Structure formats: C-alpha cells, structure tokens
Amino acid sequence: MSKPPSGPLCTRHSIAAQLGEAGLRAGDTVLVHSSLSALGWVCGGANTVVAALLDVLGEAGTLVVPTQSTDNSDPAGWHNPPVPESWWAEIRASLPPYDPRTTPATGVGVIPEAVRTWPGALRSAHPQTSFAALGARAAEVVADHALDSQLGERSPLARLEAMGARVLLLGVGFGSCTAFHLAEYRLPDPPEADNSFAITTPRGRSWATVRDLALDDGDFAELGAAFGGARPVRLGRVGAAVTRLFSLPDAVAFAETWLAEHRGDAGHRDDARHRGDAQRRDDAERRSDAQHPGDAGHRNDAERTDDAERRNDVEDRGGSRLGCCG
16 A cells, blocks of 8 residues: 655645745746645645646736757757667657647646646747746747747747746756856857757748757756855745745846856866757756755755755656756
8 A cells, every 4th residue: 555645735725825925926927947746745736736826926927837848859969868870860850840739848847737738828939948828928928939049038038037027946946947048148159059850830840950059057056056145035935845936137147147257168168069069968957956045044944955856856857858947
C-alpha cells in the first residue's frame, strides 16, 4: 500500500489567500515560473493553481507563463538523449510544425500547460520559446513574437518589461528566471548561433533556420543570488513552496549590469559561443539553482527549501533541449 501524501493540503482558497499574502495584487501583470510539486498536495492539481492565480489577479490582471516547445529543434544538437546521426535528415523532414493551438508545452512543468489550454488563453508565435497569457493584456503580451528573437527585444519579455510586469517564482529558483535572458540580448557582441525548427508557412510545412542569440543560463543562479541581495525581492510561502516576487524591469536592468561585468572575459564569450553551436545542451537545464533568500524574515525557510527547489527545477523542466529557462 502506498503511503499517504505528506502535504500540506492546498486548495484554491488557501493558495489564493497565500498568494495575496506573498504580495500578488489585483490588476498585476505577472510572469509566473512554477513547480506544482513544490506546493504540497494540491486538491485539483495544476488547474487549481491557475484558478487561484486568476482569482487574485482579477479581471484587470494578466497571467503569463512560458510555454516552451524545445523539442522542435535540430536533432544534431540533442543530448538527452541523443539520436543516431542517420536519423537526423528524416527527423528534420518529419518533425511536426509548431501550432500555437495544439503544440504542448514541454520542460516547464504542468502549470504552464494548464494555462495554455485554459479557455481564452493566447499564445505567442515562436516555435520554441512561446509564452501563453490570460487576462486583460494577453493579446498585447503575445503579439508579434519574431522567429529570430527567442527571448529578446521582439519577444513577450520586452513587452512585459515595458508594461512594468512582475515575476513570481513559485517553488523554483532564479535559475528559472527567463527575464534574465532579455538582458543577454543587450550585451555588447553577444554570441549567436543558428537556430532551426519546423514551422507552417503559407506554402505549408517548412524547416527553417534563423540566426539568434546563443542563450546561456549557466550563471543565472549566481546572478539571481546577487539580485536578491541587492534589490527588492519579496519572499513568501504558498503551501510548502517559497515564493519570490519582484519587478521584471528591475531584474532585467540589474542583469544587464551584472552580466556585462561577469561575462566580459574572452574565455566566457568563447565558452558561450561553443554552447550556442551545440545549441541544445540539456546539461544547462540540470545545473544547480542555489538561491539567495534576500529577506531576513524568511531567510531560514528559504535556505531550507533550496535543495527541494533544485530538485523541482530538474523534475518540472524535464527534458528541455534548449539552454533557456522554464
């Protein structure tokens, strides 16, 4: 006989109440990175969490989540697991093209997939790094996501920055903070790489290749620790999960300065270019996600949950093939 769940028990009402205590407000536009398993035993699963988020945000608010589909990529760069080189051509010819209505989100946990399939949800057009949104500003968030701007100036991240959005890390650490990638695009001479995927064009299915930034989240945990120690990051708790709530524009601005200082050496640039050429290195998804608690009132709780959050990042982000955040 399997043992009973350890809890805590989380309901729509309790989650909404604790989100409010954690600082989320009606009318917010918020980008949420999440781990369902970090919360405890959630009555109703991922749908309950989405309903609770919408309860707090209200009709004027907007909920945004990453809905990446990173398996839509060149098999030459697959490493977890790799596939035989003799298969590559057939995979490129046969991989289903991205469809914002039906392509599932992968490697980002089950809460984003619940948002993607929620009535009224809208999704951006990038075949690998899309975002889904619900609420008053959803259409504005997801519009015109360019194929050669995974997480850059022509992506939902830049629109969220302009809107003054907030980021909620719900049971995950700063290694999952996608907003930091926007700062990468603003570095001088950022490394680039070819990026390939299957899309649908007016002429039908097509295998497309574009030039884009070589995404690199390998130092985001360290960056997040520095950010949490220097800038306002509000800590809270929902069920068993530690929450971190902060300004997205503030995070991007801090990351621009920090990354410029810490990635300025030639060795890091060469290493990033190598990662970009490899393109789909899954080991980046499995790096440790050590956090800085950033708030004395919750410091001990946050430190005690760091190991659990690292495990949740790995489990909930699964087999993502891109070096970008869940």
